Amino acid sequence: MPLLVMKFGGTSVADLERIENAAKKVQKEVDRGYDVIVIVSAMSGKTNELVGWVETTSKLYDAREYDAVVASGENVTAGLMALRLQEMGVPARSWQGWQVPINTTSAHGSARFVSIPRDNLDAKFAEGFKVAVVAGFQGVSPEGRITTLGRGGSDTTAVAFAAAFGAERCDIYTDVDGVYTTDPRICAKARKMDKIAFEEMLELASLGAKVLQTRSVELAMRYKVRLRVLSSFEDTDETSGTLVCDEEEIMESKVVSGVAYSRDEAKITLVTVEDRPGVASAIFGPLADAGVNVDMIVQNISEKGHDDAHPGAVTDMTFSCPVNQVERAKKAVEDARAAGSIVYEDLVVDSDVAKVSVVGIGMRSHAGVAAKMFSALASENVNIKVIGTSEIKISVLIDRKYMELAVQALHDAFELEKG
Incomplete structure (x- = not known):
């Protein structure tokens, strides 16, 4: 049977x-x-x-x-x-x-x-x-x-x-009756999707969408298990809900399929870190050992630059993590400095940020997604603090007070209300 x-x-x-x-x-x-x-x-x-x-x-x-x-x-x-x-x-x-x-x-x-x-x-x-x-x-x-x-x-x-x-x-x-283009509680125009690819669902789940757990989507993608998300409180038939499946089952993918957000993020910056081989390992090794879920990472030339006080090469290292892991992250980094494995001048924490992301397998074959995303945010005067990308997603850290505005602006910009 x-x-x-x-x-x-x-x-x-x-x-x-x-x-x-x-x-x-x-x-x-x-x-x-x-x-x-x-x-x-x-x-x-x-x-x-x-x-x-x-x-x-x-x-x-x-x-x-x-x-x-x-x-x-x-x-x-x-x-x-x-x-x-x-x-x-x-x-x-x-x-x-x-x-x-x-x-x-x-x-x-x-x-x-x-x-x-x-x-x-x-x-x-x-x-x-x-x-x-x-x-x-x-x-x-x-x-x-x-x-x-x-x-x-x-x-x-x-x-x-x-x-x-x-x-x-x-x-x-x-x-809920399926997977939506974004949270309907934030954006009234959010649309339920008939189908979504495993990779897109995995990104949305890891970025804060709470419809499916990340581990279950990872397992489904590995073994090609077709998942269907649907409501237990409605009459359903074989066409109800959202099918999570291999991208080959989806006739034509939109460039962007959904907008995800994570409200409770924090941004941590180590100022004037030594710019030398192994410094990233010396920072993120202790963070991993402490169980800190580091997400976005940016390394750039320090504001201090090169001067008499900083004759060697120095850099600023910025990363994001869940806001409830900030104290754990601070302790891990400070312990590493006390042990002499890293040197930095200051540790700056911004606990009032949110992460907003656009996701879509169509990004692989379309240019201009980042430009459209940044333009939509700029038109609403939303300042971007950190940018992170992968093959099918672009994420930004912004001030938390602008999160809902950013989600709505991006949903409109990519016309996700259209099927």
Whole structure:
């Protein structure tokens, strides 16, 4: 039988009524002739509650017991979903991660997939079961302990199952009806896209779009798993939502497909750093060790230049990172200076910036995207602090107060409201 993977997030299974609504969507696919693997999250808010219980019970908790507690949220949802499907006459059973088994590494709280053997689920499908309801976000370590997969774990679970079982498609049901050209809450002209390429979705996800988690898109792109994002709160058919697929499936790509933003960014500048081989490694090595997610990096001739006080070559090094990692970044850099591995005169932090990006695989074959972007921002008197580029994206750091204005201006400039 053809097979589908369907994933329901926390808001889609927040209570018994919503679980019943999700079960009806599963039943519809069974009636169309599919075997279905359903991946479920914990009910909305339940994981946070469980984490709170652990932290209240034990400040320095055992990560293995943390996973045992936190994974229980998905187990409850999986059992309830299987019961509801059985009541509707659909042959279904629930599976916890260790029962499949979903084999992972031993990194409790942030485990990675190792393998998903098909034998157990295939045997049940062969017996006549139509639906396997699998608890997302969890697996089992080589030591036989329950593990959890960290942020976005249920999305990643769904894609991993689709890859392992050769699913026709992986449907991600959420509280939005697809992927938009930008955030509709900021730009009223935002348009839902019918299709978007893996690479574009990966950039949008990493740049702040919260529809899909980056890890799940990376996995989908690697194994060519067709993803469909659609709403669990609307009637849907085979044309609903947004299909995330290989760019070969998209007849003609727009130059720019979407505008993404990240509100909580910070810009850090090291002033008058020695300009010598290895200095970048001496700066960004400690930042990596400290777990700082460095994004945009700019190196330029220092304002101090060459004078009697600075006889050697010096440079200014600027980088961006999430604003909640500024203190960690400062400590890493200051510790490196104290250890003598880097020399700089001053460390300047601007914690009031935002990142705005335009993304599109069409940029590969079109010139003038940067010029149009910068012109649109200039026309709104938005000053650019830092520029970063890749093959299919251009990002800028700007003052945070201009972020919404910049998103709207760029959406208009590239006429993204047009299909």
